Amino acid sequence: MSDSMEFLLWTKGTLFNWALAIFALGMLARLVEIFWLGRAPNYAEARAGQWGPGLRTVFTRSFADPGTFKRSGFDVLVGWVWHLGFIIVLFLFIPHIELIKSVFGMAWPGLPNPVIDAISALTLAGLVAALVHRLTHPVKKHLSDFEDYLTWAVTFLVVLTGYVAYHRLINPYPLALGIHILSVEIFLVVLPFTKLTHMFTAFIARWYNGAIFGRKGVQS
Amino acid sequence: MATSKTLGESLREHGVSRRGFLKFCAATATMMALPPTMAPAIAAALEKARRPSVIWLSFQECTGCIESLTRSHSPTVENLILDVVSLDYQHTLQVASGELAEEARLQAMRENHGSYLVIVDGSLPGPGSNMGYSTVAGHSNLDILLETVEGAAAVIAVGTCAAFGGLPRAHPNPTGAVAVQDIITNKPVINVSGCPPIPTVISGVLAQFLTFGKLPELDAYGRPLAFFGQSIHDRCYRRPFYDKGLFAETFDDEGAKAGWCLYRLGCKGPSTYNACATMRWNAGTSWPVESGHPCLGCSEPDFWDAGSFYQALSVPTVDSTQTLGLAAAAGVVIGGAAAALAKHGKTKAVADREPVTVEQLEQKL
Numbered sequence: 001m002s003d004s005m006e007f008l009l010w011t012k013g014t015l016f017n018w019a020l021a022i023f024a025l026g027m028l029a030r031l032v033e034i035f036w037l038g039r040a041p042n043y044a045e046a047r048a049g050q051w052g053p054g055l056r057t058v059f060t061r062s063f064a065d066p067g068t069f070k071r072s073g074f075d076v077l078v079g080w081v082w083h084l085g086f087i088i089v090l091f092l093f094i095p096h097i098e099l100i101k102s103v104f105g106m107a108w109p110g111l112p113n114p115v116i117d118a119i120s121a122l123t124l125a126g127l128v129a130a131l132v133h134r135l136t137h138p139v140k141k142h143l144s145d146f147e148d149y150l151t152w153a154v155t156f157l158v159v160l161t162g163y164v165a166y167h168r169l170i171n172p173y174p175l176a177l178g179i180h181i182l183s184v185e186i187f188l189v190v191l192p193f194t195k196l197t198h199m200f201t202a203f204i205a206r207w208y209n210g211a212i213f214g215r216k217g218v219q220s
Numbered sequence: 221m222a223t224s225k226t227l228g229e230s231l232r233e234h235g236v237s238r239r240g241f242l243k244f245c246a247a248t249a250t251m252m253a254l255p256p257t258m259a260p261a262i263a264a265a266l267e268k269a270r271r272p273s274v275i276w277l278s279f280q281e282c283t284g285c286i287e288s289l290t291r292s293h294s295p296t297v298e299n300l301i302l303d304v305v306s307l308d309y310q311h312t313l314q315v316a317s318g319e320l321a322e323e324a325r326l327q328a329m330r331e332n333h334g335s336y337l338v339i340v341d342g343s344l345p346g347p348g349s350n351m352g353y354s355t356v357a358g359h360s361n362l363d364i365l366l367e368t369v370e371g372a373a374a375v376i377a378v379g380t381c382a383a384f385g386g387l388p389r390a391h392p393n394p395t396g397a398v399a400v401q402d403i404i405t406n407k408p409v410i411n412v413s414g415c416p417p418i419p420t421v422i423s424g425v426l427a428q429f430l431t432f433g434k435l436p437e438l439d440a441y442g443r444p445l446a447f448f449g450q451s452i453h454d455r456c457y458r459r460p461f462y463d464k465g466l467f468a469e470t471f472d473d474e475g476a477k478a479g480w481c482l483y484r485l486g487c488k489g490p491s492t493y494n495a496c497a498t499m500r501w502n503a504g505t506s507w508p509v510e511s512g513h514p515c516l517g518c519s520e521p522d523f524w525d526a527g528s529f530y531q532a533l534s535v536p537t538v539d540s541t542q543t544l545g546l547a548a549a550a551g552v553v554i555g556g557a558a559a560a561l562a563k564h565g566k567t568k569a570v571a572d573r574e575p576v577t578v579e580q581l582e583q584k585l
Contacts, residue, residue: 003441005521006492012527013537020540021547028551029558036559094465095534098484102535103544112465172440173451174372174491177533 004175011181019185020103026192027200034204039126039212047217053210057210057220058203082126085119092116113166120163127156147194154170154190157183227430228267241266245278248427272430273328273336275368276310279361280354280388280397281342285379286312288416290385291424300400308336311356322357325368333371337429340365340400343381343388347403365403374408374435375400378422380518383411383441390524401442408435411442413494415518421447439493441521447499452489452515455497458482471512482509486530488517535541 064076092215101107108115131152133141139185161180170176190196213220231241234278245266246259254262278286290313307313308328309321316324328336344361345353351360369375377400380386388397401409412422425444436444453459463483469484481487489497492515496507509515514530517523527537529562544562 003521005491005526009526009537012535016536017538017540017543021543024544024547025403025551025554028350028548032552032555033559036556037562094467094484095532098532099534099536100378102531103540111462113318115465168451168454172454172491172493177491 003188004172004178008178008181009176010102011178011185015185019188023188024190027197030192030197031200031204034201039208042215046213046215048214050212050214053220054207054211057213058206060220061206074211076206078126078129078133082123082130085123085126086155089116089123089159089162096166117163117166120159120166123159124156125161127152127159131156150190151196153196154183154187155196158187226268227271235583244427248424248431259435262427262431264425266427271306273306273308274339275308275325275328275336275372276313276339276341277361277364277368278311279340279342279344279365279382280395281379281381282387283312285382286310289419289578305337319357329371330478335373336371337426337480338369338372338375339378340375340382341378343385343397343399344403345395346398365400369407372407374410374429375404376422376425377401377409377411377413377437379417380413380415380520380523383413383443384521386415387524390522407422408445409442410435410438412514413441413443413448413519415516416497417519418447418495418501421495441493443493443519447495448493448519450493452492452494452497452509453487455499456489456509459510468501476512482512482514484532485514486528486532487514487525488520488526488529488533489515490533492517494519515524 064072069076088111091100091108092111093116094113096109097110110188111175134144134148134152158180161176161183165173165176165180168176170179191199210220228241228490229460233509244265246256249256249258249262276286306328309325311321314321314324342354342361343446344350344365347362351362354361356364377383381388381397382400385393385397385399385402388395389399399411401411410425412425421444423448425436428444428446436446439445439448441448453462456462458479458481461479462483466475466478466480467484468478468480468482470476471485476482476485487509489509496515497509500507500510516529517526520526525537527535
């Protein structure tokens with residue numbers, strides 16, 4: 001019998017295991033390589049500590065400097081909206097917390113569903129705006145390649161299918177939930193091998209930058 | 221036998237008042253999502269309906285479905301409707317046994333060929349599996365089903381075992397159990413799933429068949445839309461708590477006492493389609509969620525294999541710890557190897573470097 005419930009159980013079982021395994025393998029391989037290679041040794045005498053500036057930069061680089069904001073206000077604002085929305089929906093929606101608890105044993109309080117719903121809608125709008133901007137801005141369009149559109153698509157699909165499942169816009173519900181889980185699994189599989197790795201590496205790069213600044217005794 | 225009296229005559233004989241009968245018809249109209257103005261039409265049709273012959277086949281089942289039906293609140297019109305159908309064969313209820321019982325089935329099939337209803341509860345060992353797992357009077361379930369259904373007007377698969385395979389079909393499915401719809405493809409099959417199904421739903425389906433002489437509109441799983449058209453979650457009185465993000469986290473915390481949503485305790489209401497939330501059980505007294513227990517999703521396919529009853533719907537059905545550990549270990553090894561290779565390349569490049577002095581360069585010029 002081929003039906004939506006079997007599809008849901010497949011995405012929640014076998015496929016979930018495979019996706020998680022590929023994600024963990026790919027991501028760990030990349031991170032271990034990055035950390036082990038490290039940086040070139042700096043023989044100059046350090047003018048100041050590197051940990052403080054490194055950690056500070058991880059935080060401060062989240063905010064655009066006035067010059068950048070003036071030049072690319074749209075990118076900064078829309079980027080903020082959907083990145084933050086994505087993170088909130090991912091980590092503060094109760095069913096997601098239950099999933100994280102079951103896999104990693106950690107849990108925290110969530111947000112009421114209508115709040116998550118509104119943030120999801122905003123995230124979707126932000127992602128659409130980002131794509132439209134990418135397609136209409138001549139420089140951005142010229143710089144964009146297949147990977148840019150692929151990573152946008154897998155990210156958008158995760159949020160869209162989640163929104164559809166929450167609002168039960170596809171019937172029966174197991175099919176809607178299965179499609180959402182499948183899209184998340186595609187996201188997990190694609191993540192370690194594309195620019196989506198910036199979810200982890202952005203913070204490492206920021207720390208390295210800040211640490212270098214700190215060592216040199218310049219503002220971080 | 222089967223067509224000797226009309227339903228109306230039988231109901232009157234059993235002391236059912238006109239008022240009680242009309243009330244049932246109005247309720248049936250509501251259940252079938254029909255306008256209240258249809259109630260008199262239903263009443264008129266039911267009054268004149270001849271007692272249909274019903275052959276009830278019990279295969280790999282626990283008798284829970286027939287228990288649900290016969291031990292429901294009584295006396296009711298629903299029960300009487302079941303009393304007045306000519307139930308010509310049913311292991312648990314019939315007086316006859318042995319060859320006489322089997323003869324009753326064959327006789328009902330002969331006399332009502334083309335018009336009788338077959339109700340099945342329980343799954344059956346499918347083709348290719350060991351037929352010895354479930355037999356009746358020395359015949360396999362499969363043979364009995366095929367033989368009985370041949371002259372039937374329609375088949376009603378009562379309970380999740382008959383509708384989807386249920387518990388016998390749960391992994392690893394030792395008996396090779398299949399559902400009725402996996403075998404019967406040339407006759408209408410209505411699935412009335414549930415473990416057990418709500419008695420009113422079974423009688424409602426029968427009433428609809430008697431009233432309109434045709435089968436109800438069905439969903440993707442072959443279930444009557446009137447009863448299975450909406451999910452438990454959508455009709456749950458605890459839904460506002462889900463929307464507000466108020467969840468019971470244990471069976472005895474303040475949330476549980478306050479009647480908050482049971483999603484985190486494993487409620488499968490969002491993925492379960494049934495009428496429990498609206499029709500309830502035991503004369504409308506209560507239903508599982510109202511009594512403080514999460515919905516198990518018993519009316520859905522594969523509900524025994526859909527993970528723990530007490531884990532949220534979003535939780536995977538597999539334990540990923542080992543996979544995650546192995547994959548992470550492999551990732552570390554691969555990452556380490558890649559880094560070592562890069563470092564080796566760098567060291568080799570340094571070692572292989574052939575410095576050239578200015579003098580050497582000048583000599584070459």
